[in-house]
Amino acid sequence: MPLETTTVAALDRRLAEEQSTCRLPSIAAGLVRGGELVWSGAVGTVDGRKDGEPATDDTQYRIGSITKTFVGVEVLRLRDEGALDLSDRIDAHLPETSDSEFGHVSVAQLLSHSSGLQAETNGPWWERTEGGDWAALLASRPGLRFRPGARFHYSNTGYAVLGELVGRLRGVPWDEAVRTGLLHPLGMARTSLRPQAPSAPGWAVHPLADLVHVEPEHDAGALAPAGQLWSTVSDLARWAAFLGGRTEGLLSAATLAEMCLPIVVNDNPGQAWTAAHGLGWQVWNLEGRRFGGHGGSMPGFLAGLRVDLETGDGVVVFANATSGMGTITVDLMTLLAEREPLPPTPWTADAEQVGGLELVGDWYWGTTAYSLRLAADGGLVLGEPGLKRGSRFKRTETGWVGLDSYHEGEPLVAHRGPDGHVSHLDLASFRFSRTPYDPTAQIPGDVHPDRWH
Template sequence: MTTSQEALLPGTRRALLHRIAVAQAEGRAPSLVAAVVRDGQTVWHGARTSVEGHGPDETVQYRIGSLTKIFTAVLVLRLRDAGVLDLGDPLERHLPGTGVGEATIGELLAHTAGLAAESPAPWWERTSGALRPELSDVLGDQPLLHPVGRRFHYSNPGYTVLGALVEELRGASWEKVLREEILEPLGLHRTSAQPRAPHAGGWAVHPWADVLLPEPLEDLGRMAPAGQLWSTTGDLARFASFLARGDDRVLSAESVREMRTPAAPTEAADVMDGATYGLGMQIQRRDGRLLVGHSGSLPGFLANLTISVEDDVAAVVLANCTSGPLLGAVGADLVRIVAEAEPRIPEPWRPLREVEPAVLELAGQWYWGPHAVAMRVTSDGLLVLAPLTGGGRRARFRANGDGTWTGTEGYYAGEVLRPVRRSDGTMSHLDLGSFVFTRQPYDPEAPVPGGVDAEGWRGIG
C-alpha cells in the first residue's frame, strides 16, 4: 500500500489536519496520529505531538487494546471456514473444562455468552499477566453473570477463551498463529504482541493539571487475545482495507462481511445510540452513515478503527494517553470529512452478459395481496424485491441453481423464493415463505390462501 498525500484535495487534507489538531489540543494527548484509507489505499496521514522526542508517523507503534479482538475473531472465522468448527458449536465440544462450555463460539464472538466484562481483581490491564497463568484465573469462580445467549454484555475474558480455543485447535500459541495466518500474509510487519522500536510511551494526563504520569506497559499474558497488540497507523490502514474487502489468503469477502453484520441483541441504551455488535466488530449508525470497526484502550493508550464500507473510506486514530480525546468521534469525523468532501465515484453501470429467459420473466411488477412490489434483475445476477412506493420489506435474492432463490437480507434473509408455473409452463405466482405474489392484485387464477371472492373487485353504492 502506498501513501499519497496528493490523492486528496488540499481543502480535504486541511480539514482532516484541523480535526486531529482539535482532538489533540482539547483532549490533551501527548501525541495523536491518524490515517485515512480510500479505495483500499492510504491517502492521508497526520500527526500532532507536544512531547519532545515524539515525532510519530505511520511506522511508530502504539498499543491498540481491544482492536486486538478483531484479529482474534478473524482467526476463529478461519477455523470455521476451514471446517474445523461451526459458530453454533458449544465451546465444550472443542475446549472442554472451562466452566462456560454451554456458550457457543458465535455467542463468544458477539459478546452474548453471558460472561463477566472483566477478570477477577486485581485490575488486569495494569498488572502483570503472570498473575493469571491459567484460563481459570481469567474466568474466576463465577464466570457467567447472565444467561447464555440472552443479552449483549461486552466481555474481555470471552476473547481470552477464544484465544485459548485457537491455541487448542491450531496446536500453537495465539501469537504464533496470529503472525502466520494474518500478519505475514497481509504484510503487517509493524504489528506485534510486544513493542518494537520506534514506539510511543504510554501516559496518564492529570485531570486538573497539565502534567503527565508514565503508565506501566504490562504483558497481558493469558488476556493477550483481548487486547495485547501494538501496531501503527500504516499497518492498521492495511488491515482496514482487508476488513472492507477481504483477502482470500486470510478471509474471504463473504466472511468479513459476516463479521460486519449485527449478531448481538440490542439493548435500549444502544438503540438510542444506534449501536450493536457483529463478530468481533462494533457497528453503529452515526450521522446517517453505517460505521464498523472497533475502539481500544489500555493504560497509556487509546485507539480507534472506523470503516464506512458504502463510502469505501476508513480512518485509524491512535493516541498515547489513558483518557482524553474521544477517538471514536474523531474516526467517524475523518470518514465523514472525506466522504462528504470527495464522494465516492461509483463504478460504471454494466449490463448482464447474459440472462436466462426464465430469470427475466421474474422481472417487473408483482402483488402481495393489494400491495405492489417490483422485482429487478441486477447486473450482479441477483434479484431485488422492493415496494413500488414508500417503505416496506426489501431484499436481495441469490440463485440456488435449481430455479429457486434465497434471500440474503432483511425480513426475507434465508427464505426461499420459488417461482411456480402452471401445467402449460406459464408463470402462475411466486411463493416466498408461504406468501403468494401474483401478477394482478389477488389474482383469482392463482392459489391465493383463503381464496378470492368470486364477484371480484367492486365499488360501494
C-alpha cells in the first residue's frame, strides 16, 4: 500500500535536510515495509556540483561493512548444509592458519567479533591501498589483541578470514559464492564487487570549507569481504527485506533469528550500552525494541541498514562522503512508524488452544506467584517475560520448551496425579504447584509436616 502524500513529503524533507546540513555531495535512502520498497529518495549530485549528475535509487554506492552481513549469511548457510560447525577451530578448515596466533579461534568468534583478532592489517591502511591476496595477508602474521571470547573487538581482519573460509568450502571466490547463492536468487543484480555505472565517486568534504577531495577506490584483495561490495537503494532494500524475514527459502527463520541474537556487547565506558553483535549482524536494543542490520564506511562512502526485527520495517541509506552523516537512519524509521503505524493484528479465536487450557491459571514457585496463560501463537506465557524469571514457551513432542529469559531452552513438563488432572509443573527441576508448597505436588525437599503454621 503506498504511503500517504504527507508522509512522503516529510520523508523527502528530512532527507534533504540531511544532505544540506551535513554537507553531503549526495544521499540516497529507502524504506521497506511488508518486504517491499515503499519509499525512496535521493538528494544531491554524485560529484557535488550544482549541474552534476543527480543521484537516484539506482546509483551504486560502496556499502562498506554491510558486506560482512553477506559473508555471515553464507557462513551460516554452510553450517546448515553440514559443511562446518560454529564451534570449529578455524584451522580445521584453513589448515595453513595452524601456525598463526589465531588458528584456534572458532568460526562463531570470528562472526561475532569476539575472536580477539586484530582490527586491521599489519600492512598499510588497507582501505586506501591496493590489497594483496590471502597468502600475503597470512604472511603478514595477524595476531591476537585479546583472549578469544574475552570481549568484543571489531575485526576487519577476521572477516578476511571468513571470506577465505567461504571461498575454500564453496570452491569459488567468496564474492562468487555470495553472488550465486544470495544476490542472484534475491534479484540483486545491481550489487557487485566493483562499481558498475551509474555509480557515485567517493568524496571527502573539507571540514572547514565547502571543498571536496577525491578518495581512492581499488580492489582490497583478501580484505574485500570486510567492506568492498557496492549496491543501490533498490537492491539493498531487498537485503533489508531478507533480514525482515523474506529470505525466499535461502535461510531458515530459525537460523536468521540465531544470527540476530546479541552475543557480544559493544561496551563503551561511561555509556549505557545499546549495541551488540550477533553472528554477522549488528543488533540494537532501543527502548526495548530490537533492531538488526549493519553500518558501513569506507573512504568516500557511508551506508546504513537497519530493520525492526518485530515488524520487519527497514531502512537503507547511502552517502558518498567520508564523514558527516547524522541520525538519518533512525529518523526515517521513526517518521514511518509515527506517521503510518502498522495496524494491529485482528483477534480471532483459536480452537487449537483447547489442549493447553488445563495448564492456565495461577501457579506458585515456592512463595512467588505466577500467572500462566496461552499466547496467540499457541505457546504459553509464564508471568511477564524478563521479570521474575517470566518466560514464553513453545510446544514440543514431550512438553514445552522456554523461548527467552532465564528459562530459554529449558523444558517445562506437566505432571498428572492419579485422577488424571495436572498436579504440578516441572520447569528445569523447579516445581510449580497450584498453591504455595502444595503437599500433593511432590515438592523437592518435602513439605514441613506442620505445613503452613
